[in-house]
Amino acid sequence: MAGEMKFAKSHEWVRPEPGGLATVGISKYAVEALTDLVFMQLPPVGTRVKAGESLGEIESVKAVSDVYAPVSGEVVEVNEALPGHLDTLGRDPYGAGWMVRIKPDDPSELAGLLDQSAYDALVKS
Amino acid sequence: MTGGLLAAWWDGPADGPANMAADELLAEEADRRGDPVMRFYSWTTPTVSIGAFQRLEEAAACPAIAGLPIVRRPSGGGAILHGTDLTYAAAVPKSHPCGGAPQALYDAVHLAAIAVLGELGFAAHLHVPGGDDPPADALLCFSRRAPGDVVVRVPRPPAGLAADPKVLGSAQRRLGGTVLQHGSLLLSRAPAAGMAARHPGLSDLSVGPATWTPRWLADRWGARLAESFGGTLQWQAEAFATPRLVALTSRATRFLDPRWTARR
Numbered sequence: 001m002a003g004e005m006k007f008a009k010s011h012e013w014v015r016p017e018p019g020g021l022a023t024v025g026i027s028k029y030a031v032e033a034l035t036d037l038v039f040m041q042l043p044p045v046g047t048r049v050k051a052g053e054s055l056g057e058i059e060s061v062k063a064v065s066d067v068y069a070p071v072s073g074e075v076v077e078v079n080e081a082l083p084g085h086l087d088t089l090g091r092d093p094y095g096a097g098w099m100v101r102i103k104p105d106d107p108s109e110l111a112g113l114l115d116q117s118a119y120d121a122l123v124k125s
Numbered sequence: 126m127t128g129g130l131l132a133a134w135w136d137g138p139a140d141g142p143a144n145m146a147a148d149e150l151l152a153e154e155a156d157r158r159g160d161p162v163m164r165f166y167s168w169t170t171p172t173v174s175i176g177a178f179q180r181l182e183e184a185a186a187c188p189a190i191a192g193l194p195i196v197r198r199p200s201g202g203g204a205i206l207h208g209t210d211l212t213y214a215a216a217v218p219k220s221h222p223c224g225g226a227p228q229a230l231y232d233a234v235h236l237a238a239i240a241v242l243g244e245l246g247f248a249a250h251l252h253v254p255g256g257d258d259p260p261a262d263a264l265l266c267f268s269r270r271a272p273g274d275v276v277v278r279v280p281r282p283p284a285g286l287a288a289d290p291k292v293l294g295s296a297q298r299r300l301g302g303t304v305l306q307h308g309s310l311l312l313s314r315a316p317a318a319g320m321a322a323r324h325p326g327l328s329d330l331s332v333g334p335a336t337w338t339p340r341w342l343a344d345r346w347g348a349r350l351a352e353s354f355g356g357t358l359q360w361q362a363e364a365f366a367t368p369r370l371v372a373l374t375s376r377a378t379r380f381l382d383p384r385w386t387a388r389r
Binding site for chain 2: 010033034035038039041052057059060061062063064065066068
């Protein structure tokens with residue numbers, strides 16, 4: 001059973017999955033703020049990422065933004081279909097719009113992220 | 126802003142990698158100061174800057190800009206032929222009122238430019254999308270029209286000239302703590318380009334003799350922007366690069382690296 005979804009202040013979400021993996025994507029708020037998405041680059045499987053550092057880039061008609069790793073670890077799976085179907089992010093950012101699965105170096109890192117209510121308060125402020 | 130000041134640098138010409146490196150360092154400067162910053166600059170030689178994800182081979186194969194040096198920007202958007210433009214970079218912390226939704230900084234910088242162009246008699250305005258807009262994926266930035274681009278109304282355009290030619294376009298890179306935006310105000314057509322890339326600039330669209338210089342435009346533009354931020358413009362005495370030569374040289378290697386330029 002999946003665990004509680006957490007959020008980074010930089011608008012990525014992360015959800016603990018059975019088997020110790022963590023699924024990562026960007027929030028509905030971020031998708032809507034970016035407006036029309038035109039391109040996305042995700043890291044190859046096997047990439048080591050560090051919390052707070054860029055794990056990919058996303059281009060909208062307005063801007064290029066980094067997607068930051070919410071936790072440190074190794075990218076073990078990538079949603080290869082997503083860059084070709086960016087509309088998925090708008091339709092289902094927390095489901096089919098997932099970006100990567102990470103094997104966290106330290107699962108306790110998730111505790112330092114925001115829960116849903118704290119994230120909701122952040123984007124409303 | 127600290128003390129209500131918008132720090133600005135008037136920089137001389139540099140090559141593509143040095144200019145892109147300086148823009149990234151400018152964003153770091155905004156982060157360090159916690160305030161907006163701005164610089165104006167030019168290019169040592171006509172240079173094409175392409176968007177972060179544009180295809181290099183598409184730009185290299187475009188006859189209108191063939192053979193010119195190409196640098197890849199950290200920001201998105203279309204290719205720009207620099208050399209007859211006034212280029213700017215502005216950076217604001219994300220905590221700034223213009224650091225949230227992307228359109229806020231576009232509008233602030235572009236409305237400041239429109240006010241200055243109005244002082245010169247140009248009927249400049251923000252572009253509103255319409256049915257006859259050129260393709261949004263055109264290779265060249267100035268062949269595109271995005272909402273909020275600055276266009277100039279030409280009441281009776283001569284053959285071959287759009288009714289509202291675009292004179293200012295910008296692009297953003299949203300970084301960890303800051304937003305970097307840079308763009309080009311076209312001053313005149315580019316003689317180094319083929320016809321398809323010779324977009325008209327201010328001197329081509331003016332009905333009388335030009336009464337402005339690039340420095341005058343920067344003075345007025347920066348002042349208007351600072352005013353919109355609730356502060357005043359403060360020019361810095363030395364070029365932005367001068368106290369940052371080591372960092373700039375190091376950062377420029379990224380933009381010189383063929384792996385960056387040919388990343389797509």
